[in-house]
Amino acid sequence: MVWYVNYDIVRGLPWERLVIIKDRRSHRVVTPSAARAYIQTSTTSVLEVTTEVTGENGVQLSLTAAQTKDLPTGELAYDVFATCKLYGTDVEKQISKGLVNVSTTDRVTPEEDSKALELRYTQKTDFYRTFTWKDSEGDVQTVQSAYMQAKTSAGVTV
Structure with missing residues (x-):
């Protein structure tokens, strides 16, 4: 269920993305009950990304302008986790990962x-x-x- 996706973030500007979770085999939309996401800003620290489960059965990821302004430029790894019901049991799974390319304002x-x-x-x-x-x-x-x-x-x- 892990999707590898790369994103671009411009420092100093707000950033949002909507992640829709689908079952890999059936391609049905999976409804998450909770979610969390992190961007690794250095070898020893991470930034927690604001997450919200939407009515579209997705996970809304967002960062404020102040949060993006503090990000170091370059490629940073990120991970998104969601709690989904699989076979009648709530399970936390990694649903997305990849790199965010942080650039200065153009x-x-x-x-x-x-x-x-x-x-x-x-x-x-x-x-x-x-x-x-x-x-x-x-x-x-x-x-x-x-x-x-x-x-x-x-x-x-x-």
């Missing part, structure tokens, strides 16, 4: 103290990125997979 939005945003990109190309900014209360706001399109001062799409 955002195009400038730092908060910058007054301008400059993009150098080819014409007629869609531009999807994660944009972050601080609102008036100082909270970091994030828009993921935002679509950016260039327009001239006359409002014509280029």
Whole structure:
């Protein structure tokens, strides 16, 4: 029942993934009753990932922006365990493992103290990125997979 999956995490941005558990033989969805997950941050320490059993019979993994900011860059091993009912008995099984590739922010939005945003990109190309900014209360706001399109001062799409 262990699935090997690799994920990407950008430091300083929130991260979420939904893991649906299926029986390897029958491919039926297995309903977990509890779950836990860990990312190995060094040879002697691990970070516990926030887990939640969802109504979709899955396990929601999530890290806050503050948690991802503290992760070291590079490839880190992770493990996800879930308690599932197998043959009438609750059993804890490892359901997923692999590597998370932690990278620094590749955002195009400038730092908060910058007054301008400059993009150098080819014409007629869609531009999807994660944009972050601080609102008036100082909270970091994030828009993921935002679509950016260039327009001239006359409002014509280029």
